[in-house]
Amino acid sequence: MAVAYLGSITVDCDDPAVLANFWAELLGGVIAASSEKFVGVKLPHVILTAIRIPNYQPPFWPDQNPPKQIHLDLSVADLDAAQAEAVRLGARLCDYQPAPDKRRVLLDPAGHPFCLCLPRSP
Template identity: 85%
Template sequence: MAVAHLGSITIDCDDPAVLATFWAELLGGVIAVSTEKFVSVRLPHLTITAIRIPNYQPPSWPDESTPKQIHLDLSVSDLDAAQAEAVRLGGRRCDHQPAPDKCRVLLDPAGHPFCLCSPRVP
């Protein structure tokens, strides 16, 4: 039996407003709290918070000289459409794509890699 549930994910960055707006628009959330140090996005069952870190260094994936720090996999019904929308919102497509027919690797505005993935067949 679970003793807890996942309530929030906090992501390091240098500009919380930009990063939170990206995730709010990509996932259909709303900005719930905004300060100089952090901005929280409310989703139906989770909160994503972007927090300002002094001297923030974005991940250098795939070489990992600076670790990726977090990695979200998002299930999407149309890889091409989801990728186009993520890029329109400020994401960037990675050059390295290990399995582009099943999963697309992008970077959020702070440089964290995330994947847009086709639904998995059970």
């Protein structure tokens, strides 16, 4: 029996509105709450919150200084189409792609790495 459930995922940034709008558009969420310090995106099973951090520095990938700390793997049916849409919404494709035929590594507008992945077989 689970003791808890995942209520939200919070990502640091310097501009919560820009980051939250990116994730809302990419994942089909809606802005549910906002202030000067944070913006929350309601998704079907979780809230994604972008929070303003003073002197925020984005992670560098694949280098680890500063470390990425967390990243999201998003399952998609078509890598090329999903990549094009993510870039249109403000993501940047990383130069280093360890397995581009299975997944694409991108950076969100605040510099957090995330992967667009083909579904895994059971």
